[in-house]
Amino acid sequence: MSSYQEILQNNNLKATHQRIAILEAIDHAGHIDVDKLFKNLRKHFPTLALGTMYRNLSEMSDKHILLEVTLPGQKVKYELKKEPHIHLVCNWCGKIEDRILDIEDKIKECEEENDFTVLDSNIVFTGLCKKCQDQKKV
Amino acid sequence: MSSYQEILQNNNLKATHQRIAILEAIDHAGHIDVDKLFKNLRKHFPTLALGTMYRNLSEMSDKHILLEVTLPGQKVKYELKKEPHIHLVCNWCGKIEDRILDIEDKIKECEEENDFTVLDSNIVFTGLCKKCQDQKKV
DNA sequence: ACTTAAATAGGAATTATTCCTATTTAAAAA
DNA sequence: TTTTTAAATAGGAATAATTCCTATTTAAGT
Structure with missing residues (x-):
């Protein structure tokens, strides 16, 4: 720290x-x-x-x-910059959340299939957060 | 087409x-x-x-x-905009390549663990392409 | 061909980013 | 603690990026 x-x-x-x-x-x-x-x-x-x-x-x-x-x-x-993480972005309220997601297997897969050495990754999932899912139901 | x-x-x-x-x-x-x-x-x-x-x-x-x-x-x-794909970006020569990578399992995982509905994804792996790996060895 | 709503060109206006330099400051040395 | 100095800042000018405005043009339906 x-x-x-x-x-x-x-x-x-x-x-x-x-x-x-x-x-x-x-x-x-x-x-x-x-x-x-x-x-x-x-x-x-x-x-x-x-x-x-x-x-x-x-x-x-x-x-x-x-x-x-x-x-x-x-x-x-x-x-x-802290530990590696992905971003969840809500299309509705715009909030950006950090989440840990292990994608080592996908990186391996990608390296083997493409002769590409992966040094870093940047992953964003966009969609609807909990709060906005609920509000759209009402 | x-x-x-x-x-x-x-x-x-x-x-x-x-x-x-x-x-x-x-x-x-x-x-x-x-x-x-x-x-x-x-x-x-x-x-x-x-x-x-x-x-x-x-x-x-x-x-x-x-x-x-x-x-x-x-x-x-x-x-x-064509079929969904990820991007491989070479840090050295800057080339951007499109690749298909199935990440349905990761999306499922992310949705279940976070109460988040994923509608779209954006994935970039940065690193070294084949050509630049070879050149850096020389 | 005629009509009309949509789109364009060209340039002005606005916004974003970089650059320049005299002054200030962090931090190492005395 | 004071002195020194290379690095950093403030402020503003210069440049670059993007949006806006409007008279004219055009795609496409009749």
């Missing part, structure tokens, strides 16, 4: 207030896009520059501290 | 030269982003407007004629 400060320093990045605030805000939100993030941070950090946001989101993604979550027709969202 | 004209008309879209050219170009390229598509089409279609491109890519995606392929750190790419 390492602090944001440690995470940054382990990646040769100075632990600036701005970076720590960005990581805190992303961790708190779960998945968040540039605009929402910027508006949230500005409240407590009025001088934060948009360029600083873009630069840091990009740097921290390059260093695998953050992960970009891309969904068709939506702005890129950022999340803290 | 239906023509572009039929596909468009079945979706209540007029079969304009522009739309047919866009579909042809995407089909030919496999996966292509707005800029490359526009530059290609302009060669044979000098009056094509960028707004027309954006409008049509968006409309045809809404109608599920096209599919947006989103990969972190890259521009959105478009492909013709």
Whole structure:
């Protein structure tokens, strides 16, 4: 369990207030896009520059501290990189949930059949979450 | 096997030269982003407007004629919607390949464990294609 | 051919992202 | 603790991406 400060320093990045605030805000939100993030941070950090946001989101993604979550027709969202997981996205309420799903067998299958070395995977299932299933029944 | 004209008309879209050219170009390229598509089409279609491109890519995606392929750190790419498939993306040469992979069991598993109704899936494996594996050995 | 609703071209307006540089700051050294 | 310095930031300009507007054109039904 390492602090944001440690995470940054382990990646040769100075632990600036701005970076720590960005990581805190992303961790708190779960998945968040540039605009929402910027508006949230500005409240407590009025001088934060948009360029600083873009630069840091990009740097921290390059260093695998953050992960970009891309969904068709939506702005890129950022999340803290933790254990590998898939995303469940509700078409109705838009909520994004993280779930663990073991897909080692599928990766093996894919590698053997295609002469392809899989290094990473990105899986999104879209559909209806519990709450929205229930509401649509009513 | 239906023509572009039929596909468009079945979706209540007029079969304009522009739309047919866009579909042809995407089909030919496999996966292509707005800029490359526009530059290609302009060669044979000098009056094509960028707004027309954006409008049509968006409309045809809404109608599920096209599919947006989103990969972190890259521009959105478009492909013709055909049978469901996953994407293999080579980290080294960037090539995107389509592959069939049966994941019904994983979807079932995910639905049962999470009270989530899966309607669609989007799977990307990134790694090294055959050609690039070989080249890195040398 | 005629009609008409839909689509386009072209460009303006808006939004998103990157770039530039003087100033500030984190953190290592003294 | 102060000093030093390379790295990072703020602020704004520049560029790129996308959407919007409207007069004109066109697909396709009559």
